[in-house]
Amino acid sequence: MNVIEVKNYEEMSRIAAQHIIKKIRAHRSYKLGLATGSTPKGVYHYLVKDHQETQTSYQQIKTFNLDEYVGISAHDSNSYHYFMREHLFNHIDIPAEHTYIPSGVSTNLEKECLHYEEKIRLHGGVDLQLLGIGQNGHIGFNEPGTSFKSRTHIVPLTESTRKANARFFPSIEEVPTHAITVGIGTILDSKEILLLASGKAKAEAISRLLNGDLDEEFPASSLLTHKHVTVIADEEALSLTKEYFR
Numbered sequence: 001m002n003v004i005e006v007k008n009y010e011e012m013s014r015i016a017a018q019h020i021i022k023k024i025r026a027h028r029s030y031k032l033g034l035a036t037g038s039t040p041k042g043v044y045h046y047l048v049k050d051h052q053e054t055q056t057s058y059q060q061i062k063t064f065n066l067d068e069y070v071g072i073s074a075h076d077s078n079s080y081h082y083f084m085r086e087h088l089f090n091h092i093d094i095p096a097e098h099t100y101i102p103s104g105v106s107t108n109l110e111k112e113c114l115h116y117e118e119k120i121r122l123h124g125g126v127d128l129q130l131l132g133i134g135q136n137g138h139i140g141f142n143e144p145g146t147s148f149k150s151r152t153h154i155v156p157l158t159e160s161t162r163k164a165n166a167r168f169f170p171s172i173e174e175v176p177t178h179a180i181t182v183g184i185g186t187i188l189d190s191k192e193i194l195l196l197a198s199g200k201a202k203a204e205a206i207s208r209l210l211n212g213d214l215d216e217e218f219p220a221s222s223l224l225t226h227k228h229v230t231v232i233a234d235e236e237a238l239s240l241t242k243e244y245f246r
């Protein structure tokens with residue numbers, strides 16, 4: 001696992017964006033795995049800025065998002081569909097039909113999970129997966145205890161995750177109780193993984209990831225089994241990690 005220590009959120013975002021832009025320019029039909037949350041917002045800001053300044057093209061790029069809330073439609077401002085349009089898709093030249101996000105309002109959610117897996121597979125898999133990390137080590141919405149072999153599935157959200165995400169909703173009661181997420185096995189199939197972490201709230205999770213052992217109770221530790229993972233973390237996120245492990 002390669003660890004890049006950066007000063008702050010801004011630097012983390014810039015370096016991650018530069019890496020993604022380089023890949024997109026080098027490979028015409030690149031497949032990007034995308035994430036939501038506060039962490040990747042800055043990366044999307046830099047991708048948009050670069051697109052406006054240099055016209056880096058996304059016409060042949062395909063994107064696959066990690067997850068979506070169950071019961072929240074694509075038009076709802078709390079949906080991850082909305083988030084992606086707002087922060088990235090509306091500002092670059094990617095065709096809407098190239099952007100894939102699981103549907104949280106499908107009438108048959110089990111079928112939706114299988115279809116989503118199939119879509120990723122038919123496109124030859126994800127080349128680069130961008131990831132944030134939950135305070136309890138979740139990746140996508142794979143909560144502690146999820147099998148490292150899991151594929152796209154429906155998950156009940158833990159209280160801690162609902163609390164952490166409550167800031168985006170009018171009240172905690174309105175935070176959905178379930179989500180649809182690609183599995184840990186799906187994430188591990190990506191050819192390359194870029195995990196970003198910024199701020200003190202992530203320090204414990206990052207320290208556990210970098211110091212720790214493989215443990216299904218800590219989903220991010222599954223990344224230790226992958227050959228091509230880069231962690232870009234800022235000083236605060238690395239503040240509890242012993243020097244030796246960086």
Ligand SMILES: N[C@@H]1[C@@H](O)[C@H](O)[C@@H](COP(=O)(O)O)O[C@@H]1O
Pocket residue numbers: 035036037038039040066067131132133134135138139140141161165
């Ligand atoms: N499903 C998302 C994750 O993909 C994300 O990594 C995590 C951390 O969010 P943030 O980046 O806002 O800290 O939150 C949500 O639960």
